[in-house]
Amino acid sequence: MTVWRAAIRPPAGQSRLAVTLLFEESQGGFARLIWLGPGRAVTICGNLYEGAAPLHLRTLLLDRETLAGPGQLVLEATGTRPVLARAELFWVEPLVLAAPGDRAPGLYLAPSGRIFPADELRGEGRRAPSDEKKGRMIDAVLDAGPVKIQPRTPVRFVAPFTGSPSHARIEAQVAG
Numbered sequence: 001m002t003v004w005r006a007a008i009r010p011p012a013g014q015s016r017l018a019v020t021l022l023f024e025e026s027q028g029g030f031a032r033l034i035w036l037g038p039g040r041a042v043t044i045c046g047n048l049y050e051g052a053a054p055l056h057l058r059t060l061l062l063d064r065e066t067l068a069g070p071g072q073l074v075l076e077a078t079g080t081r082p083v084l085a086r087a088e089l090f091w092v093e094p095l096v097l098a099a100p101g102d103r104a105p106g107l108y109l110a111p112s113g114r115i116f117p118a119d120e121l122r123g124e125g126r127r128a129p130s131d132e133k134k135g136r137m138i139d140a141v142l143d144a145g146p147v148k149i150q151p152r153t154p155v156r157f158v159a160p161f162t163g164s165p166s167h168a169r170i171e172a173q174v175a176g
Contacts, residue, residue, distance in 0.1 A: 002082045004075040006089065010067045015091040017062040019073065022086040025049045025056050029078035035062060037071035052148050055085070061092070142170075 008017065023031060033044040044066070048058050077083040094107075132139045142157035149155050 002077050002079060004082065004084050004087070006073045006087065007070070008067070008073055008089070009070045010064070011091060014064055015093050016064060017067060018059055018090055018092045019044075019062065020057065020059040020088040021048065021075065021084060022055070022057050023048065023075075023077075023083045024081075024085065025051065025054055026077070026079050026081075026083065029083075031075060031077035031083055033060060034074045034076065035066055035071055036074055037067070038069045042066050 010017070019033070021033070025031075030047040030049055032046050033048065035042045035044055044060055044062060045058075048056070050056065073089070075084055075087075131141055147155055
């Protein structure tokens with residue numbers, strides 16, 4: 001098992017820590033991210049691997065309740081070779097564009113200007129999208145999770161809908 005550690009001291013205020021990790025997935029292995037705080041350990045993500053690409057990028061958000069004080073961020077991975085190629089740690093602030101008063105903000109703003117959706121920063125992996133009607137348009141999900149696309153292995157996506165569309169647009173997110 002390989003281990004990477006980073007000492008963290010949270011600043012004053014309510015900012016949260018966004019951790020972006022670029023790592024190599026090893027087949028059959030796993031990598032987990034843990035927060036070691038004062039007197040406790042919290043598993044942020046039990047397995048970062050998604051099986052979609054050998055080189056992979058994930059961003060996770062640590063809230064202030066988890067970051068109760070100084071501690072260490074620990075990445076543990078199976079195997080003897082280090083899997084982490086790069087780590088970016090930055091403090092993000094809640095960004096409220098429009099939200100009901102009883103709900104937490106759904107977006108976070110990094111100092112670079114990058115905006116992170118909160119539901120994609122949880123340790124359980126990327127959010128599973130759903131089909132959504134938008135008037136005469138429909139956003140149809142072709143696959144809810146990561147898909148590995150290889151040159152000699154075709155991938156077929158099926159989106160059931162009625163009628164024959166006059167236009168189509170495909171949107172994808174590259175995960176590695």
